Amino acid sequence: xxxxxxxxxxxxxxxxxxxxxxxxxxxxxxxxxxxxxxxxxxxxxxxxxxxxxxxxxxxxxxxxxxxxxxxxxxxxxxxxxxxxxxxxxxxxxxxxxxxxxxxxxxxxxxxxxxxxxxxxxxxxxxxxxxxxxxxxxxxxxxxxxxxxxxxxxxxxxxxxxxxxxxxxxxxxxxxxxxxxxxxxxxxxxxxxxxxxxxxxxxxxxxxxxxxxxxxxxxxxxxxxxxxxxxxxxxxxxxxxxxxxxxxxxxxxxxxxxxxxxxxxxxxxxxxxxxxxxxxxxxxxxxxxxxxxxxxxxxxxxxxxxxxxxxxxxxxxxxxxxxxxxxxxxxxxxxxxxxxxxxxxxxxxxxxxxxxxxxxxxxxxxxxxxxxxxxxxxxxxxxxxxxxxxxxxxxxxxxxxxxxxxxxxxxxxxxxxxxxxxxxxxxxxxxxxxxxxxxx
Numbered sequence: 001x002x003x004x005x006x007x008x009x010x011x012x013x014x015x016x017x018x019x020x021x022x023x024x025x026x027x028x029x030x031x032x033x034x035x036x037x038x039x040x041x042x043x044x045x046x047x048x049x050x051x052x053x054x055x056x057x058x059x060x061x062x063x064x065x066x067x068x069x070x071x072x073x074x075x076x077x078x079x080x081x082x083x084x085x086x087x088x089x090x091x092x093x094x095x096x097x098x099x100x101x102x103x104x105x106x107x108x109x110x111x112x113x114x115x116x117x118x119x120x121x122x123x124x125x126x127x128x129x130x131x132x133x134x135x136x137x138x139x140x141x142x143x144x145x146x147x148x149x150x151x152x153x154x155x156x157x158x159x160x161x162x163x164x165x166x167x168x169x170x171x172x173x174x175x176x177x178x179x180x181x182x183x184x185x186x187x188x189x190x191x192x193x194x195x196x197x198x199x200x201x202x203x204x205x206x207x208x209x210x211x212x213x214x215x216x217x218x219x220x221x222x223x224x225x226x227x228x229x230x231x232x233x234x235x236x237x238x239x240x241x242x243x244x245x246x247x248x249x250x251x252x253x254x255x256x257x258x259x260x261x262x263x264x265x266x267x268x269x270x271x272x273x274x275x276x277x278x279x280x281x282x283x284x285x286x287x288x289x290x291x292x293x294x295x296x297x298x299x300x301x302x303x304x305x306x307x308x309x310x311x312x313x314x315x316x317x318x319x320x321x322x323x324x325x326x327x328x329x330x331x332x333x334x335x336x337x338x339x340x341x342x343x344x345x346x347x348x349x350x351x352x353x354x355x356x357x358x359x360x361x362x363x364x365x366x367x368x369x370x371x372x373x374x375x376x377x378x379x380x381x382x383x384x385x386x387x388x389x390x391x392x393x394x395x396x397x398x399x400x401x402x403x404x405x406x407x408x409x410x411x412x413x414x415x416x417x418x419x420x421x422x423x424x425x426x427x428x429x430x431x432x433x434x435x436x437x438x439x
Contacts, residue, residue: 044115044116045095045113045114045115045116045263045295046095046113046114046116046263046265047095048088048089048091048095049075049086049087049088049089049095049113049114049263049265050072050086050087050089050095050098050099050102050111050112050113050114051084051085051086051087051111051112051113051114051264051265051268051297051299052084052085052087052102052108052110052111053081053083053084053085053108053109053110053111053298053299053302054083054084054085054107054108054109055083055106055107055108055109056082056083058083058107062107063085063107066102066105066107066108067087069101070087070089070090070093070098070101070102071089071090071093072087072088072089072090072093072098073087073088074086074087074088075087075088075265076265076269078268078269078272078303079200079272079275079276080271080272080275080276080303080306080307080310081268081272081299081302081303081306083109084268084299084302084303086114086265086268087102095113098111099111099112099113110298110299112295112297112298112299113295114263114264114265115263115264115293115294115295115297116261116262116263116264116293117255117256117262117263117264117266117267117291117292117293118262118291118292118293118294119168119169119223119256119260119262119290119291119399120290120291120292120317120319120320120341120397120398120399153246155415156411156414156415157235157236157245157246157247158232158235158244158245158246158247158248158410158411158414159247159248159410159413159414159417160181160247160248160249161249161283161414161417162245162248162249162283162285162410162413162414163183163248163249163250163251163282163283163284163285164231164232164248164249164250164251164284164285164286164287164288164406164407164409164410165207165251165252165253165270165274165284165286165287165288166224166227166228166231166250166251166252166253166287166288166403167253167255167267167270167271167287167288167289167291168223168224168227168228168252168253168254168255168256168288168290168291169219169220169221169223169224169254169255169256169260170209170217170218170219170220170224170225170252170254170256171206171207171217171218171219171224171225171228171250171252172218172219172225172386172387172388172389173206173217173218173252175225175229175386175388175389175390176239176240176390177229177233177234177237177239177240177241177386177390177392178225178228178229178232178233178234178250178386179234180234180237181232181233181234181243181245181247181248181249181250182206182249182250182252183206183207183249183250183251183252183282184205184206185197185204185205185206185277186205188201188202188203188204188205188215189205190203191203191205197280199273199276199277199280200276201215201273202215203215203216204273206251206252207251207252207253207254207273208253208254208269208270208273209253209254210253210254210255210265210266210269210270210273211254211255211256211257211261211262211263211266212254212257217252217253217254218254219252219388220254220256220257220258221256221258221260221388222387222388222393222395223256223290223399224252224254224256225385225386225387225388226383226385226386226387226393226395226399226400227288227290227385227399227400227402227403228243228250228252228385228386228403229241229243229385229386229387229392230243230244230383230385230400230403230404230407231243231244231245231248231250231288231403231406231407231410232244232245232246232247232248232249232250232407232410233385233386234246234247235247240386240392241384241385241386241392243407244403244404244407244408244410244411245407245410245411245414247414248407248410248414251274251277251282251284253270253273253274254266255267255270255291256291262291264293264297264299264300267289267291267300267303268299268300268303270287271287271303271304271306271307272303274287274307274312275306275307275310275312278310278311278312279310283413283417284312285312285313285409285410285413285421285424286312286313286314286315286406286409286410286421286424287307287312287313287314287315287406288315288402288403288406289314289315289316289317289343289402290316290317290398290399290400290402290403291317291399292317292319292341292342292343292344293342293343294342295342296340296342297342297343300342300343300346301343301346301348304343304346304348304350304351305348305350307350308348308349308350308421311420311421312350312421313350313351313352313406313409313421313424313425314343314348314350314351314352315351315352315354315402315403315405315406315409316343316344316351316352316353316354316402317341317344317353317354317398317399317401317402318336318341318344318353318354318355318356318367318368318369318370318373318374318377318398318401319334319336319341319344319367319368319398320356320366320367320368320397320398334367334368334369335368335369335370336353336368336369336370336373336374337370337371337372337373340373341353341368344368344373344374345370345373347373349422349425350421350425352375352376352402352405352425352428353370353373353374353375353376354374354375354376354377354378354380354398354401354402354404354405355367355368355369355374355376355377355378355380355398355401356377356378356379356380356381356396356397356398356400356401357377357378357379357380357381357401358381359379359381359382363377364380364381364396364398366396366397366398367380367398368398375429376405376428376429376432377401378401378402378404378405379400379401379404380396380397380398380399380400380401380404381396381400382394382395382396383395383396383400385400405428408428409424409425409428412424412427412428
């Protein structure tokens with residue numbers, strides 16, 4: 001299957017791989033089956049928090065009475081989703097009991113636990129020159145599996161006016177190959193403990209860290225920094241790697257702490273922050289979301305839909321599905337049409353769900369797919385990118401395809417600032433080609 005659009009946009013979108021039709025699975029080497037750290041973890045939630053969304057028209061007094069009856073207190077009220085609150089339940093009250101109590105009120109639209117997240121022109125940068133960044137440009141073996149970045153770079157190498165928010169484990173914003181492309185909220189870059197720009201966050205120079213309750217999104221592990229490098233490691237600076245964009249602004253928002261714990265409420269706080277900054281004129285084109293939550297979350301869905309209303313794409317990882325007891329006993333359950341991965345499986349127009357492809361153009365056997373619920377596949381196997389401490393590493397998993405797609409979205413915006421989220425998504429899907437599983 002080949003789909004063509006006008007030459008300029010076709011060259012810019014590169015060659016992201018279309019997700020296959022329902023077809024037989026090709027088993028690959030066991031080393032390519034291993035899910036990334038955290039994949040397959042049991043579902044969970046914060047032990048003492050629920051997310052409650054009140055119906056429009058419910059009054060503050062009624063809400064307060066309901067909280068008082070439950071012995072609970074409001075931790076945060078979200079701005080981008082009307083009526084949504086994060087609530088801390090009373091000591092000794094289980095989350096299940098709190099959900100039952102709130103659920104009995106006619107003023108409550110829904111209530112749910114605060115679910116846990118799981119971490120799913122040619123430059124002179126040495127790793128690109130050496131051919132190590134196969135996801136950007138590679139010599140085809142069976143098919144052309146990369147995003148053909150050099151073709152796009154003939155048209156644009158990105159823009160410092162375009163922002164991609166990395167909702168993840170933070171970014172090493174001092175990294176030699178990232179620092180020049182990290183977002184700066186200049187009004188807040190003097191650490192004085194004051195909300196200088198009045199956006200509700202104190203000293204948010206680079207972004208925020210809602211999981212730790214502060215505004216310092218410095219990386220706590222490799223994950224977010226690796227994602228950031230694929231989107232926008234500085235190009236043509238003679239060091240390290242290069243991202244899909246040579247120039248871009250990377251806005252970190254940290255939703256995982258040093259122990260790898262993350263919550264839906266932290267992710268929604270990031271989306272709230274993104275919405276507020278977009279309203280203030282920051283040109284955020286997309287958020288990159290290389291993580292998953294195993295339970296359906298209505299509050300997360302509503303927060304993502306609020307991003308659509310503000311013209312922001314939500315690029316998400318399709319998920320890793322490979323559970324092997326040993327090399328001879330593997331069970332693969334990878335069809336997101338049957339077993340959804342949230343948030344990638346939300347039926348929302350601004351979501352792009354991305355699967356993981358191999359160097360020779362096929363789907364990685366550890367990647368989810370779905371005829372209706374996964375849109376494209378992009379390079380996610382043996383991806384070289386930045387890690388904290390001025391380092392670089394090769395990693396595999398469906399965390400690494402979304403930044404290729406978010407990077408392409410930023411390039412499309414840089415080439416034509418008038419493009420809205422609909423045009424950008426359409427160009428990404430129309431500019432993709434091929435079938436993962438040939439008939």
